[in-house]
Amino acid sequence: MNNTISPGTINPSLKCNGCGALLYFAPGSRSLKCDHCGERNAIETDQTDRAIQSVDYDRFIDHLSENKKSDDMKVVNCSNCGSQTTLSAFTTSDKCSFCAAPLVLSPEDGQQYLPPHYILPFEINKQQGIDYFQKWLKGLWWAPKDLAKEVNSSSSGLQGIYLPHWTYDTDTTTGYNGRRGEYYYTTENYTVTVEGKTENRTREVQHTQWWAVSGKVNCSFNDLIVPASKSLPPKTLNKLAPWNFKMLVKFDERYMSGFRSETYQVDPQQGLLMAIEQTKDQIRYAINQDIGGDRQEIGDIETDYLNKAIKYIMLPVWASAYSYNNKVYQFTVNASTGEVIGQRPISWIRILFFILKILAVIVAGMLLL
């Protein structure tokens, strides 16, 4: 990353048809809303072209190296108040630091950033995000009793962010060798001593006979998701899944108005390796099925990844942190499903009391016998 600052241009399509003020995307809708006069401008979409399609991976990578994106910071002029805000590297939209008006870079207007293919618009607005968070907080096991009450006021700092993700499709062919184990049984004689006398007995003993095997399996994968942002830990992002992909729409930067958004920081080649990692368990499972028998051992395997395809998509989250007892806990709300993933305090005293209560019940039960 270099830290040069280049001028950015704000997207001109954010002006209200009614009064000319700047518009914000309204979560749960397909339109922009004017906070000033209440007018709604619909984001018109091409209804004839609704199918979600991936693009050929190799062609995408070739195209990418021709159009190297710049990851400079950008200074943009707010068209509402005229002041300047610096968008950090990897950020393509944010709010004006002075008047909170939306700042959305325009990919057409000489900006060297790669526009995503699809975007999952915010379904859940800020208030609903806070409600989901509060509900999550109240439902936590072993949380301190006053947690929900103490945290009540601090969740208003929720920030809406679109995070970049890659999705991959691929067909795989895997050649393997290994061994198939089949059980067989033999009868063994053995002796035991009962009351000083020796007795002869027999028992069935299981053995495994191994056969060398080799073969080929085919598996197809769709929509393997890899987070391309480094703003949140991958563990958090993976737990926010599943995403409601039925609601994906063709990318339009107007959906980002009023939200922060980022470009990718994990490049698509790195992402592919992470997606391939996700295929391995299923391929091994398919090989074990193919080997059959009672036990399986997999030797060498070699997988060809064919028909690779990719989508570059934006997914919406509300992210924030709360503090309790002078400690800060981060949490994230999936803004398409309401799923909450967060860090949390644990009340060891409540756990201790719970254990004591169970012990008391057991002791009481024993006394009654």
Ligand SMILES: [Zn+2]
């Ligand atoms: Zn207006």
Ligand SMILES: [Zn+2]
């Ligand atoms: Zn401003």
